[in-house]
Each structure stands twice: as structure tokens, then as C-alpha cells.
Amino acid sequence: MAFVAWRPLGWLIFFGVCGSVFEVAAADNNAGSGRAYVSNEDGQSVSVLDLASNTSIATVEVGKRPRGLKLSPDGSRLFVAVSGLPKCPPSVPDEVCAKRERDLKADGIAIVDTVEHKLIKVLAAGSDPEQFAMSADGKRLYVANEDVGLMSVVDVDVGKVLAKVKVGLEPEGVGVSPDGRWVLVTNESDNSVSVIDTKTLEVKQHVTVGKRPRDMAFSPDGSVAYVSGELDASLYRMAVPAGEPVQRVLQLREAAKPMAVVLDDARKRLYLSTGRGGTVAVVDTKQAPKTYRLIKEIEVGARPWGIALTVDGRFLYxxxxxSNDVTVVDTTALSVVKRIPVGKTPWGVVIGPAPPR
Known part of the structure; x- marks a missing residue:
């Protein structure tokens, strides 16, 4: 999160781009039929990229401050978190931020028809939604309501909030375990991860991790989650759902501000965007859990935030x-192959199949 009018007690500083997810979704880059969708926070839009040509093919207006986004399993619907809470940089005094106008009617999850490139409707999803996760069947959304310390559970078919779960301060990243049993929420201001049972919708526990945790990635079996720590340049490993053992497995350079986390288990790698660090950190996990090794940091552009990997693992976006663009990284050569102009202040990116016709 960040740059918002409301800031809880204990807020000290913010680094990074306003606006992740940072979510990996299925895509067949070799087939040349995949799509990438990029949320443009200050452009109130989503850019649609064709993976075969690596060009922007459409722009869809979705509402205020689009950030987190997900695709339906078949790629026919795109879900985008939109918010009427205005930006407010740390340089602006709290009393000034508090006076900035807020549009409560703008909050929700926008649904986009990916065939027609049209906004269909906006679902109620609690206040100031930023990031969210989707159940495997696409029927339920777990939404972080950052300004109020809650996670809203949204029924997509019914179009309403089923429950609100109290988590930590400034919830940010949200992820569902591969088996759908657990939801993890990173809480920025109290340096913790909340573990929620998806059956009972109760918090099992809060796990202390690095400073200002942003995002997480699950191991394929769901027994482990990797969590980025922005303010202490850390990567943590925690057991799911127990939490313990929890350990710092990697320390990046001080200027790196880890944001999004993506796991490529086939290649035994983790990728982390580093925000103000301007890079993607590539981490070797072959010797995990004993050793995690930084292979390289790839310079990709100004404040990389959301990242996504093609299903074959060949390219990272x-x-x-x-810089209002998206960088394409060749994960074999570990080098940049292209930068694609998009809308104003791109925040998150998700990759998936071309929509069915």
C-alpha cells in the first residue's frame, strides 16, 4: 500500500511504488496466444499486452487507483481492485492527508470482460481494497482492506461480502495455499503474517516476519511460504499453517526494497522485485532449506513492483x-529483452491465456 490519506499510528516511512500483485497465472508464451494485464494506478486503467508480439493491444478504463488484479481460471474475466482513497506521500503532514477527499463509492473489485475489453461491473469488497487472492474455482475473493485492518471475503456469483476477518495493521499481500485450505495476509505495520482458515474464516495465528512484509509465494505443496520484507531487505521462510519454524533465509543489500515474490519451482528459483532498488533479485533455492543464494540482480527500471512469470518460466514481466512501462526479462540469459510502454504508473501485472472466443 502506501501514499494514502489514512495512516495508522506507527507509520514511519514508505518506500516503493504506490500500487501489486504480483501474481503468477498460467500462460503459454510459446503458443503466442497469452495475455498480460497491467494495472495503471494513476491512469485509472488496465493495459492489455499480447505476449506473442510484446505489444499493448488495448486499454480498459476500470476506475480509481487500480492495483491488485487476478484472472478467472479460463481467462475470460479480469478482476481489478479499485479504491477511492487518495494518494498521500509521506512528505505530506497527517493533518493535510486527513482533509483530502475520499470517494467511498469508488472502492471495490472491478470485473472486466477480456474478450470485449469492457468493464462489466464493480463488486463491493470493503474499503480501500489493494491486493486480493482468488479461490481455485474463481468463486471467492479474499481482499485486503488496508485502511481498516480487515480481510473481506467476497462471493463473486452473489456479488457481496460474506464475511470480514480482523487481521493485522495495514494488510497488503494476500495469497491462498495451493490446496485452498489457508489464506495468508501480510500486515505491513506490525511486521506479521495472518494465517486464516478458509473453512472457518478464523485467524489461526499471527506470525512475525521481516519489517514491512509485502508479498508471499507458496511452495507447490503449500507447506512453506516465502515472505518479502521491504524495510529490512529480507526474505523470510515460514511453515504453513504452523508458522514455526520461521527464519530469515536471505539478506539483500540495504538499498533493495523487496516487494513481489514469485517462485519458479521447476528451475528452483525465487524472483523478488526490489522497488526503489530498481531490480529483480534472482535467488537460487536448489539447496533449500539449508541455503538460499542470490544469483543476480537484474536492472529492470524505476521502482519495479508487480511481477509475473510465464507458465514455461522463460520470461518474467x-x-x-x-517509468510507465513493463520490462520483459529472459530468465535463461537473465537479461532484459524489451520494455513496453503502458499507462500511467503501472502497479501490478498478471499473465494468463488469451480469452476464449
Whole structure:
């Protein structure tokens, strides 16, 4: 999160681009039929990229401050978190931020028809939705309501909030375990991860991790989650759902501000965007859990935030906020192959199949 009018007690500083997810979804880059969707936070839009040509083919207006986004399993619907809470940089005094106008009617999850490139409707999803996760069947959304410390559970078919679960301060990243049994929520201001039972919708526990945790990635069996820590440049490993053992497995350079986390288990790698660090960190996990090794940091652009990996693992896409573009990284050569102009202040990116016709 960040740059918002409301800031809880204990807020000290913010680094990074306003606006992740940072979510990996299925895509067949070799078939040349895949799509990438990029949320443009200050452009109130989503850019649609064709993976075969690596060009922007459409722009869809979705509402205020689009950030987190997910695709339905068949790629026919795109879900985008939109928010009427205005930006407010740390340089602006709290009393000034509090006076900035807020549009409560703008909050929700926008649904886009990916065939027609049209906004269909906006679902109620609690206040200031930023990131969210989707159940495997696409019927339920778990939404972080950052300004109020809650996670809203949304029924997509019914179009309403089923429950609100109290988590930690400033919830940010949200992820569902591969078996659908657990939801993890990173809480920025109290340096913790909330573990929620998807059957009872109760918090099992809060696990302390690095400073200002942003995102997480699950191991394929769901027994482990990797959590980025922005303010202490850390990567943590925690057991799911127990939490313990929890350990710092990697320390990046001080200037790196880890944001999104993506796991490529086939290649035994983790990828982390580093925000103000301007890079993607590539981490070797072959000797995990004993050893995690930084292979390289790839310079990708200004403040990379959301990242997504093609299903074959050959290419990684990064959303670079201030430079208004997306970088394409060849994961074999570990080098940049292209930068694609998109909308204003790209925040998140998700990759998936071309929509059915």
C-alpha cells in the first residue's frame, strides 16, 4: 500500500511504488496466444499486452487507483481492485492527508470482460481494497482492506461480502495455499503474517516476519511460504499453517526494497522485485532449506513492483511505476529483452491465456 490519506499510528516511512500483485497465472508464451494485464494506478486503467508480439493491444478504463488484479481460471474475466482513497506521500503532514477527499463509492473489485475489453461491473469488497487472492474455482475473493485492518471475503456469483476477518495493521499481500485450505495476509505495520482458515474464516495465528512484509509465494505443496520484507531487505521462510519454524533465509543489500515474490519451482528459483532498488533479485533455492543464494540482480527500471512469470518460466514481466512501462526479462540469459510502454504508473501485472472466443 502506501501514499494514502489514512495512516495508522506507527507509520514511519514508505518506500516503493504506490500500487501489486504480483501474481503468477498460467500462460503459454510459446503458443503466442497469452495475455498480460497491467494495472495503471494513476491512469485509472488496465493495459492489455499480447505476449506473442510484446505489444499493448488495448486499454480498459476500470476506475480509481487500480492495483491488485487476478484472472478467472479460463481467462475470460479480469478482476481489478479499485479504491477511492487518495494518494498521500509521506512528505505530506497527517493533518493535510486527513482533509483530502475520499470517494467511498469508488472502492471495490472491478470485473472486466477480456474478450470485449469492457468493464462489466464493480463488486463491493470493503474499503480501500489493494491486493486480493482468488479461490481455485474463481468463486471467492479474499481482499485486503488496508485502511481498516480487515480481510473481506467476497462471493463473486452473489456479488457481496460474506464475511470480514480482523487481521493485522495495514494488510497488503494476500495469497491462498495451493490446496485452498489457508489464506495468508501480510500486515505491513506490525511486521506479521495472518494465517486464516478458509473453512472457518478464523485467524489461526499471527506470525512475525521481516519489517514491512509485502508479498508471499507458496511452495507447490503449500507447506512453506516465502515472505518479502521491504524495510529490512529480507526474505523470510515460514511453515504453513504452523508458522514455526520461521527464519530469515536471505539478506539483500540495504538499498533493495523487496516487494513481489514469485517462485519458479521447476528451475528452483525465487524472483523478488526490489522497488526503489530498481531490480529483480534472482535467488537460487536448489539447496533449500539449508541455503538460499542470490544469483543476480537484474536492472529492470524505476521502482519495479508487480511481477509475473510465464507458465514455461522463460520470461518474467515487471511493472515499473515511475517509468510507465513493463520490462520483459529472459530468465535463461537473465537479461532484459524489451520494455513496453503502458499507462500511467503501472502497479501490478498478471499473465494468463488469451480469452476464449
Amino acid at each position: 515487471t511493472a515499473n511505476g515511475p
